[in-house]
Amino acid sequence: MSIKRRDFLRLSAGNAALLYGLPAGLVKMSALDGLKPMVGDVAPISLQERQMRVEKAQRLMAENKIAAIVLDSGTSMQYFTGIGWWPSERTMVAVIPAHGDVSYVCPAFEAERLHQLITIGKEVRVWEEHESPYKVIAGILSDNGIRKGDIGMEERVRFFIFDGVRKEAPQLGYVSADPVTMNCRLIKSPAEIDLMKKASDITIAAYKASVALLHEGMTPGDFSAIAEDAHSRLGVKGELSANFGEASAYPHGSIEPQHLKKGDVVIMDGGCKVQGYQSDISRTVVYGAVPTARQREIWDLEKKAQSAAFAAARVGVPCEQVDMAARKVLTDAGFGPGYKIPGLPHRTGHGIGMDMHEWGNMVKGNQQLLQPGMCFSVEPMIAIYGEFGVRLEDCAYMTEDGPRWFSEPSVAIDRPFAV
Numbered sequence: 001m002s003i004k005r006r007d008f009l010r011l012s013a014g015n016a017a018l019l020y021g022l023p024a025g026l027v028k029m030s031a032l033d034g035l036k037p038m039v040g041d042v043a044p045i046s047l048q049e050r051q052m053r054v055e056k057a058q059r060l061m062a063e064n065k066i067a068a069i070v071l072d073s074g075t076s077m078q079y080f081t082g083i084g085w086w087p088s089e090r091t092m093v094a095v096i097p098a099h100g101d102v103s104y105v106c107p108a109f110e111a112e113r114l115h116q117l118i119t120i121g122k123e124v125r126v127w128e129e130h131e132s133p134y135k136v137i138a139g140i141l142s143d144n145g146i147r148k149g150d151i152g153m154e155e156r157v158r159f160f161i162f163d164g165v166r167k168e169a170p171q172l173g174y175v176s177a178d179p180v181t182m183n184c185r186l187i188k189s190p191a192e193i194d195l196m197k198k199a200s201d202i203t204i205a206a207y208k209a210s211v212a213l214l215h216e217g218m219t220p221g222d223f224s225a226i227a228e229d230a231h232s233r234l235g236v237k238g239e240l241s242a243n244f245g246e247a248s249a250y251p252h253g254s255i256e257p258q259h260l261k262k263g264d265v266v267i268m269d270g271g272c273k274v275q276g277y278q279s280d281i282s283r284t285v286v287y288g289a290v291p292t293a294r295q296r297e298i299w300d301l302e303k304k305a306q307s308a309a310f311a312a313a314r315v316g317v318p319c320e321q322v323d324m325a326a327r328k329v330l331t332d333a334g335f336g337p338g339y340k341i342p343g344l345p346h347r348t349g350h351g352i353g354m355d356m357h358e359w360g361n362m363v364k365g366n367q368q369l370l371q372p373g374m375c376f377s378v379e380p381m382i383a384i385y386g387e388f389g390v391r392l393e394d395c396a397y398m399t400e401d402g403p404r405w406f407s408e409p410s411v412a413i414d415r416p417f418a419v
Contacts, residue, residue, distance in 0.1 A: 031212035032226075037235030038202050044275045045082070045191055047119050053080050053184055054096060054120060060180040061098035061152070068097040068141060069152035069177040072161060075354045076154045076181050078276060081120045091133035091161055094121075097144045105136045134164030141169060152177030182359050187373035192277060192353065193397050196375065199236070199279035200395065200406040203271050206230035206238055207283060208417055210268070214287050218260045220244060220253070223268070231272050238272030248284070249389035251346055251381060262288035265295060265388035271356065278356045280377055281407050282393030283416045291413050298382055299413040302390040305329040305380040306409060309348050309362065310396060313378075313403040317370050322362040323348040326380035335382065342384040349377040352395050374398045375406075 057080065061069065071077040071094040073087035081102060085092055092106040092114075102121030106114050111126050118124070125140060127133040141151065150173040153162050166174055188196070210227040220242040231238025245264040247254040260266070264287050271279035284302070286295055305326040312325035326348045330336055335343035351360030352375050360368060360376050379393035392410055396403040408418035 035233035067149040138168035195277035240270030
């Protein structure tokens with residue numbers, strides 16, 4: 001039977017004592033009790049940095065012969081303008097011309113709220129409920145002297161918005177804004193990296209507290225609720241997905257019911273956001289028992305693959321080489337080949353920043369060269385159906401001298417958090 005969430009707060013932390021070999025008296029009655037907010041010293045992205053982002057976007061527009069870009073409500077709008085806006089059926093967009101100031105289009109009844117949020121640009125053009133927002137967007141383009149040439153649509157612009165603008169301004173061309181938005185967001189500034197470091201520190205603190213409350217009979221949902229509570233006490237909104245035993249072999253879980261028992265492999269995967277910037281960390285442990293020789297063997301192999309991937313990441317090296325380095329460790333050990341299970345069924349890593357998954361995947365065929373400021377996960381999972389899986393995931397950022405970890409990788413199967 002599943003343990004109710006409130007019961008976790010009353011459990012002793014003998015689980016942590018068993019896992020780490022510590023005297024039970026050293027562990028608090030509730031591992032959550034001592035958690036305090038960790039975001040008090042966090043500096044948000046400055047207005048100056050956002051202005052520099054817009055200026056860089058405009059330089060890239062000129063280089064790529066794009067007259068303007070359209071941003072739908074979402075991550076890229078927040079990246080450039082600082083405005084977070086729910087993407088409803090009512091069109092709200094930002095338009096960044098290659099020359100000139102940022103303009104906004106929104107429903108008339110939302111204009112006052114939008115004005116409160118604006119720090120980049122000033123102009124807001126509105127549309128009433130019976131009017132066409134696309135005609136308003138076309139008007140902004142025309143008034144900026146854009147009567148021919150290409151308009152870049154950011155990747156998250158929804159089709160009905162793109163299609164509406166295209167019909168109102170059919171004389172213009174429409175292209176992907178990726179050469180602008182991707183090349184801005186791909187390279188993180190020191191301020192962005194600092195926020196991601198903080199997010200990683202918080203998630204590790206949340207994981208430590210949550211692992212101490214693993215308890216026989218709990219479900220993955222129970223464990224997720226504990227981790228969400230831990231993140232909340234640390235001052236952020238965080239999430240965690242978990243799988244136990246044989247279900248740990250499935251990269252994104254199983255629909256089969258799971259109840260934790262001693263000796264189960266436990267995979268946890270999740271993160272949080274700090275000022276819009278993401279962490280993403282996975283840990284694999286064995287609950288309530290000394291790991292078996294088989295569990296240690298596979299965990300150690302996973303550790304070796306993660307280390308090889310990290311070592312392969314160098315400035316000027318194609319992203320695919322990171323994947324190849326991890327995969328070679330596994331194929332040399334008899335797993336795979338390729339994506340075959342037992343083995344590594346997915347890419348070795350993905351880009352990360354404001355979104356958990358961004359550009360810069362560590363995957364076969366990606367010839368993108370690693371550059372300073374690029375951030376990515378390193379997570380070469382080993383999946384063995386019918387037994388268990390192991391995933392160790394930490395994110396890294398590139399410097400001129402090579403990669404640096406956002407979170408220190410696990411030391412051993414019974415030491416999931418580096419000391």
